[in-house]
Amino acid sequence: MTPTLGLIGLPLITSPLVYFAGRVNRRHAAWSRGLALLSLLIAWVFFAQAAQDFSLNGTLETTIGMIVLRIDGISLLLTAVVLTLATVVTIYSARYMAGEMGEEKYYALLIAMSGAMIGLACAADLFNLWVWFELMTIASFLLVAFYCQRRTALEAGVKYLVQSAIGSVLVLLGIALIFAQTGTLRLDELALAGESLALLGAGALFVIGFGVKIALVPLHTWLPDAHTQAPSGISAMLSGVVIETGLIALLRVVGALAGIAESWGVLLLAFGAINMLFGNLMALRQKQVKRLLAFSSLSHVGYMLLGFGIAFYAGEINGAAGGFFHLLTHGLMKGLAFLAAGALLYGLHLAHERHDPLTVGDLAGAARRYPLAALTLSLAVLGLGGLPPLAGFMSKWQIFAAGFQTQDTLVMLLVIFAALNSVLSLAYYAPLVNRMYRDHPSNVVQQGKPIPFSMQVSLIVLAVMVLAIGLLPSLVNWLTEPAGASLMMVLGR
Amino acid sequence: MTETLLLIGILALFGVGLYGMMILHNFIKLVIALQILTKTAVLAFVIAGEMNGQIQLGQSLALTVIVADTMVAVVGLALAVQVRRHFGTLDIRALSTLKR
Numbered sequence: 001m002t003p004t005l006g007l008i009g010l011p012l013i014t015s016p017l018v019y020f021a022g023r024v025n026r027r028h029a030a031w032s033r034g035l036a037l038l039s040l041l042i043a044w045v046f047f048a049q050a051a052q053d054f055s056l057n058g059t060l061e062t063t064i065g066m067i068v069l070r071i072d073g074i075s076l077l078l079t080a081v082v083l084t085l086a087t088v089v090t091i092y093s094a095r096y097m098a099g100e101m102g103e104e105k106y107y108a109l110l111i112a113m114s115g116a117m118i119g120l121a122c123a124a125d126l127f128n129l130w131v132w133f134e135l136m137t138i139a140s141f142l143l144v145a146f147y148c149q150r151r152t153a154l155e156a157g158v159k160y161l162v163q164s165a166i167g168s169v170l171v172l173l174g175i176a177l178i179f180a181q182t183g184t185l186r187l188d189e190l191a192l193a194g195e196s197l198a199l200l201g202a203g204a205l206f207v208i209g210f211g212v213k214i215a216l217v218p219l220h221t222w223l224p225d226a227h228t229q230a231p232s233g234i235s236a237m238l239s240g241v242v243i244e245t246g247l248i249a250l251l252r253v254v255g256a257l258a259g260i261a262e263s264w265g266v267l268l269l270a271f272g273a274i275n276m277l278f279g280n281l282m283a284l285r286q287k288q289v290k291r292l293l294a295f296s297s298l299s300h301v302g303y304m305l306l307g308f309g310i311a312f313y314a315g316e317i318n319g320a321a322g323g324f325f326h327l328l329t330h331g332l333m334k335g336l337a338f339l340a341a342g343a344l345l346y347g348l349h350l351a352h353e354r355h356d357p358l359t360v361g362d363l364a365g366a367a368r369r370y371p372l373a374a375l376t377l378s379l380a381v382l383g384l385g386g387l388p389p390l391a392g393f394m395s396k397w398q399i400f401a402a403g404f405q406t407q408d409t410l411v412m413l414l415v416i417f418a419a420l421n422s423v424l425s426l427a428y429y430a431p432l433v434n435r436m437y438r439d440h441p442s443n444v445v446q447q448g449k450p451i452p453f454s455m456q457v458s459l460i461v462l463a464v465m466v467l468a469i470g471l472l473p474s475l476v477n478w479l480t481e482p483a484g485a486s487l488m489m490v491l492g493r
Numbered sequence: 494m495t496e497t498l499l500l501i502g503i504l505a506l507f508g509v510g511l512y513g514m515m516i517l518h519n520f521i522k523l524v525i526a527l528q529i530l531t532k533t534a535v536l537a538f539v540i541a542g543e544m545n546g547q548i549q550l551g552q553s554l555a556l557t558v559i560v561a562d563t564m565v566a567v568v569g570l571a572l573a574v575q576v577r578r579h580f581g582t583l584d585i586r587a588l589s590t591l592k593r
Binding site: 127131134135138141142145148149150151152154155156157158159161162165166168169172173176177179180182183224225228229 | 507510514520523527530531533534537538540541542544545546547551554557558561564565568569572575576579580585588589590591
C-alpha cells in the first residue's frame with residue numbers, strides 16, 4: 001500500500017469500526033477511543049514514510065482509476081497539522097467527553113473528518129477536491145451540533161449547515177462552469193486554460209463558496225457560534241485546521257486559475273486586511289473566552305491571507321512559506337488555546353454538571369488553582385498576539401519580512417497595518433493573562449474541580465511545540481519551505 | 494437552442510432556490526429550498542458534459558453530487574427533528590439566542 005492511500009484510507013476505514021466498537025461495548029467508549037488513537041498513530045507511520053519519499057523523489061502521485069491523488073509540499077504540511085491536532089484532541093477528549101451521549105460517534109466522526117481533510121490536501125482535480133471538502137463539512141456539522149440536547153448547539157448547527165451548504169452549491173456551480181468551458185477538471189491542466197469570462201466567474205464563485213468555510217469577513221457569521229458551541233476538542237479542530245483546509249482548497253483552485261487574471265493577489269490582500277481588522281475589533285468586545293478565541297481566528301486567517309496575497313501579488317516565495325508557517329503555528333497555538341480554555345471550562349463548570357459558558361470573569365485568579373492550564377492558555381494567547389519568543393512571533397515575522405522584500409508600497413502599507421493589528425490584538429489577549437495571574441480567585445475558581453491527567457498531557461505536548469518552534473523556527477522548515485515552493489510552482493513563478 | 498433553454502432553466506431554478514432560502518422561515522422548507530439549489534448544480538454538470546462531449550463523465554459527477562447532497566439533507570432533517578423537540582417549533586426565527 002502506498003503511503004498516500006494509507007494516510008487517507010486508514011482513518012476513513014477505521015471510522016465505522018470505531019463506531020461499532022463503541023456499540024459493542026456500551027458501558028464505556030474506551031474501545032472506540034483506543035481504536036481511534038491507534039489508527040491515528042498508524043497514520044503517523046504512513047506520514048513519516050510519505051515525508052521520506054517526498055524528500056527523496058519530490059511529488060508523489062497515486063492513481064486509482066481516473067482519480068489522481070498527489071502529495072506535494074502543501075499536502076504534507078496540512079497532513080502534519082491535521083494529524084497533530086487530531087491525535088492531541090483524541091487524547092484530550094478521553095476525559096472531557098467521558099460519559100457523553102453518543103461518545104463513540106464523536107471519535108468516529110473526528111477521524112472521518114481528519115481523513116477527509118488529508119484527502120482534500122492530496123486531491124489533484126477540482127471535483128475530487130469538492131468531494132473531500134463536502135465530506136469534511138458533513139462530519140463537522142454533526143460535531144458542531146454534538147450536544148444535540150442543548151438549544152444553543154442546535155442553533156449553531158443550523159446556522160453552520162445552511163451557510164456551508166449554500167457555499168458548497170456555489171463551489172459546485174463554479175466547477176460545472178469550468179467543466180463546460182474547458183472540458184477538464186485536473187488542476188494542472190486548468191492552469192493552461194486561456195483567459196475567459198466564464199473562468200473568471202467560476203473563480204468568483206469559488207471565492208464566495210470556499211470563503212464561507214474560511215470565514216472571509218462578510219461570510220463569517222456561522223463561525224463564532226459554531227466554535228463556541230462545539231465540544232472544546234472540536235473547537236480546537238475547527239479553528240486549528242478546518243478553516244485552514246478551506247483556505248488550502250481556495251489556494252489550490254485560485255492557484256490553478258492564476259493565469260487568467262492578475263488581480264487574485266489584490267483580492268486576497270483585501271480580504272486579509274478586512275479579516276484582520278474586523279476579527280480584532282469583534283474580539284475586543286467579547287465576554288466569553290471561547291467566543292473571543294473564535295473571533296481572533298478571523299484575524300489570523302487575515303495574516304495567512306496577507307502572506308499568500310504577497311505570494312500571488314508579488315511572486316515572493318517567502319510570503320507563501322510565511323503563510324504556510326503561520327497556518328501551522330496558528331493551528332498549534334489556537335488548538336492549545338481552545339484546549340486550555342476547555343480544560344478550565346471542564347474544571348469550573350462541566351465537572352459540576354453545569355453548562356454555562358466560560359467567561360473572562362470566571363478566569364480571575366485561575367493561575368493559583370490551575371497553574372498548568374493558566375500557563376498554557378497564557379502561552380497560547382501571547383503566542384497568538386505575536387510576542388517573542390513564541391511560535392506566533394516567528395510566523396508573523398516571516399510574513400512581514402516577505403512584505404518588505406517586495407518593496408511594493410501597497411504591500412508595505414498592508415504589512416504595517418498588520419503589525420498594528422497585532423498590537424491591537426494584545427488588547428484582548430493581555431487582559432486574559434492579567435486576570436488569571438493577578439486577580440484574587442473568584443468563587444467559581446475556588447469551587448473548581450481538578451483537571452484530569454490526560455487533558456494536562458495534551459496541553460503540555462502542544463505548549464512544548466509552541467515554545468520549541470518559537471525558539472527554533474528552523475525546526476519546521478522541512479514542512480513550510482516545500483509548501484511555499486509547491487504554491488509558487490502552481491503559480492508558475 | 495436546447496442548451497440555451499436549459500441554461501435559462503438552471504438560472505431560473507437557482508433563483509427559485511436562493512429566493513426560497515431568503516424568505517422561508519420553516520426549517521424543513523429551507524432544506525427543500527436547499528435541495529432545489531443543489532439540483533441546479535446537478536443539472537449544470539449534465540449539461541456541461543453534453544456541451545463538451547463527455548456526457549458520461551458529466552452524468553457520473555452529477556450522481557456523486559446527488560449522493561453527497563442527500564447526506565446534507567439527511568443531516569439537515571435530523572437537525573430539524575431535534576430543533577422541533579427542543580424549541581417546540583420549526584421557525585428559525587426562534588433560533589436567535591446566541592449573540593450576533
